[in-house]
Amino acid sequence: MDKRDFLKDAILFIPAAGLLKTLAGSTEAEASTSEGSGHAGGEGNGAWYGMGIEVEKCIGCNRCVEACKAENDVPNEPYYFRTWIERYTVHSNGETTVECISTNAEPQPEVDDRDILRTFFVPKLCNQCANPPCVQVCPVGATFQTADGVVLVDKTRCIGCRYCIQACPYGARYLDPRSRTADKCTFCYHRITNDQLPACVEVCPTQARIFGDLHSRASRLVRFQRMNKISVLKPDLNTEPKVRYAQLDGEVR
Amino acid sequence: MLAALLGLILVLRFVVLPADLFSAKPHQVAATERERAKQASYAGVSVCKQCHTDEFETKSAGYHRNVACETCHGPALGHAEAPKSAKPPAPRDRKFCPVCHGYDPSRPTGFPQINQANHNPMKPCITCHDPHDPVPPETPQECSACHGQIASTKALSSHALLACTTCHEAEEEHKIQPRSSRPSKPDSREFCGQCHSSEHGVSRAPKVDMNQHGDTFLCWQCHYPHLPEGN
Numbered sequence: 070m071d072k073r074d075f076l077k078d079a080i081l082f083i084p085a086a087g088l089l090k091t092l093a094g095s096t097e098a099e100a101s102t103s104e105g106s107g108h109a110g111g112e113g114n115g116a117w118y119g120m121g122i123e124v125e126k127c128i129g130c131n132r133c134v135e136a137c138k139a140e141n142d143v144p145n146e147p148y149y150f151r152t153w154i155e156r157y158t159v160h161s162n163g164e165t166t167v168e169c170i171s172t173n174a175e176p177q178p179e180v181d182d183r184d185i186l187r188t189f190f191v192p193k194l195c196n197q198c199a200n201p202p203c204v205q206v207c208p209v210g211a212t213f214q215t216a217d218g219v220v221l222v223d224k225t226r227c228i229g230c231r232y233c234i235q236a237c238p239y240g241a242r243y244l245d246p247r248s249r250t251a252d253k254c255t256f257c258y259h260r261i262t263n264d265q266l267p268a269c270v271e272v273c274p275t276q277a278r279i280f281g282d283l284h285s286r287a288s289r290l291v292r293f294q295r296m297n298k299i300s301v302l303k304p305d306l307n308t309e310p311k312v313r314y315a316q317l318d319g320e321v322r
Numbered sequence: 323m324l325a326a327l328l329g330l331i332l333v334l335r336f337v338v339l340p341a342d343l344f345s346a347k348p349h350q351v352a353a354t355e356r357e358r359a360k361q362a363s364y365a366g367v368s369v370c371k372q373c374h375t376d377e378f379e380t381k382s383a384g385y386h387r388n389v390a391c392e393t394c395h396g397p398a399l400g401h402a403e404a405p406k407s408a409k410p411p412a413p414r415d416r417k418f419c420p421v422c423h424g425y426d427p428s429r430p431t432g433f434p435q436i437n438q439a440n441h442n443p444m445k446p447c448i449t450c451h452d453p454h455d456p457v458p459p460e461t462p463q464e465c466s467a468c469h470g471q472i473a474s475t476k477a478l479s480s481h482a483l484l485a486c487t488t489c490h491e492a493e494e495e496h497k498i499q500p501r502s503s504r505p506s507k508p509d510s511r512e513f514c515g516q517c518h519s520s521e522h523g524v525s526r527a528p529k530v531d532m533n534q535h536g537d538t539f540l541c542w543q544c545h546y547p548h549l550p551e552g553n
Binding site: 070075078081082085089090092125126127128129130131132136139140141156157158181182183185188189190210213215221222223224225226255257258259260262263265266268271272273274275276 | 323324325328329332333335336337346349350352353354356357358359360361362363364366367386388389390392393396397421422426427428429430433471474475478479549
């Protein structure tokens with residue numbers, strides 16, 4: 070075959086391949102609509118899960134951190150967390166210090182109360198972004214968003230490259246040292262799909278965490294969003310977090 | 323020849339082989355199912371109250387009404403499934419309650435906090451307080467029982483010797499229903515002027531000319547009375 074013939078054939082192939090792909094695509098679409106959902110990760114019930122956090126109610130007792138570790142088999146070492154609590158201290162000179170109080174680390178040197186302008190706790194966890202950077206960067210498609218908006222990690226596909234850990238702007242992921250795969254908060258997916266609350270919400274003694282369906286017209290979370298001034302962390306990154314904070318201090322990053 | 327080969331490849335790829343082979347969806351469905359199938363360890367309040375009705379009713383009438391059973395007793399689904407063999411722990415020593423109720427400056431104002439060093443040292447909390455209905459054994463005499471942050475700030479300030487009641491009037495009801503009966507705050511400039519006015523103030527207090535200084539504002543809108551400036 071000479072070059073001329075090859076090019077002729079190639080010109081025929083391009084539309085032929087396109088036609089076949091459209092055909093294949095339409096059959097696939099039919100298959101998925103008959104399954105009930107076009108979204109990845111199985112059938113959804115139309116829910117779009119989110120969490121509300123009332124910063125002013127957090128007393129920094131770490132019950133959520135311990136419940137999360139017990140419920141989700143998170144390694145016990147004090148630097149693996151699916152959720153953790155930070156102490157923000159704004160000093161009189163305008164400086165802000167942040168300290169993770171879940172690590173059992175040596176407490177920071179006692180500050181004179183006179184030098185503290187304000188201080189408070191902020192619970193942190195995976196923000197279950199609607200537009201998750203960790204899903205975009207995964208080279209093997211091991212992390213994905215389910216139909217109800219929860220970002221999950223497929224431990225059988227994860228190759229432990231840590232790309233997602235780097236990509237997460239909230240530091241919400243860690244590498245599980247036992248399986249050498251990425252791990253993160255799942256909103257206790259096994260609980261919420263079973264009509265239970267996530268473990269951290271269940272045990273919070275001051276109801277600082279509220280869990281619910283953002284699409285529902287009647288959920289505690291929607292009421293919470295209506296009654297409070299809501300902020301999200303790092304809104305400029307366009308990740309559209311589904312963890313919504315009420316009365317969040319401007320210093321929180 | 324080449325055309326036939328390429329055609330065969332394309333037909334194989336798009337028609338013969340199932341689309342699922344190239345789609346991430348089956349993997350994601352499988353992973354989602356695995357995630358759903360995980361075993362929970364927290365049962366939830368609605369399960370606990372089925373048997374422990376009395377404790378639940380006592381608790382729902384008291385200040386701990388929003389605290390789940392498993393917040394203190396730990397994960398108890400194992401106990402719910404086999405009540406005889408697995409018993410959840412009940413913390414009885416002095417270490418546990420201060421996890422929430424020990425004084426910490428970052429805790430919200432008004433959250434009941436104690437100073438462990440001088441609040442009945444060595445005594446387990448449950449000798450005086452019933453954790454299912456945690457009313458103080460006697461109505462707190464001192465405001466610092468709840469307002470620890472303000473008390474410790476004020477102790478460092480030049481207002482250390484002033485009692486809370488010098489400036490705030492709290493009804494007795496405030497000690498029982500703290501949020502429905504709020505204490506008062508000074509509502510006039512003349513109140514602070516009783517000590518700080520240059521015309522008829524107390525001798526040691528710093529003086530200002532009330533007619534020149536601060537015009538329409540109340541004193542505490544600029545000066546924090548629990549930690550006034552100047553030592």
